[in-house]
Amino acid sequence: MHWIDLVSEEQVSDIIKSKSFDKTCIIFKHSTTCSISGMARYRLQDDWQDALDDTHFYYLDLLAYRSVSNFIADALQVHHESPQIIIIKDGEAIYDVSHLDIQVSDIMTEI
DSSP: OOEEEOOOHHHHHHIIIIIHHHSEEEEEEEOTTOHHHHHHHHHHHHHOOSOOTTEEEEEEETTTOHHHHHHHHHHHTOOOOSSEEEEEETTEEEEEEEGGGOOHHHHHHHO
């Protein structure tokens, strides 16, 4: 799995206004000090068999970029959680899930 670091509100705007119209975009919001978040990240990396050519994977370090997380919640009208997966297509959040509900099989069904 190839992660693209998400570090700015401008990146989020670009995902919403442009990139999500070309490819499905997945944001993983991760707290580096949370064991549940660490487990979710491990499962994502371990269970994901193939990176899809038509999908961008974004990684957000919540502790370093909390303002970006808040911007995502406002821009996409998705309640903040950690850890959290948000799938964005055509400028809208079509799926979000958090904590132990993060499952690769469920994500694959949505994309």
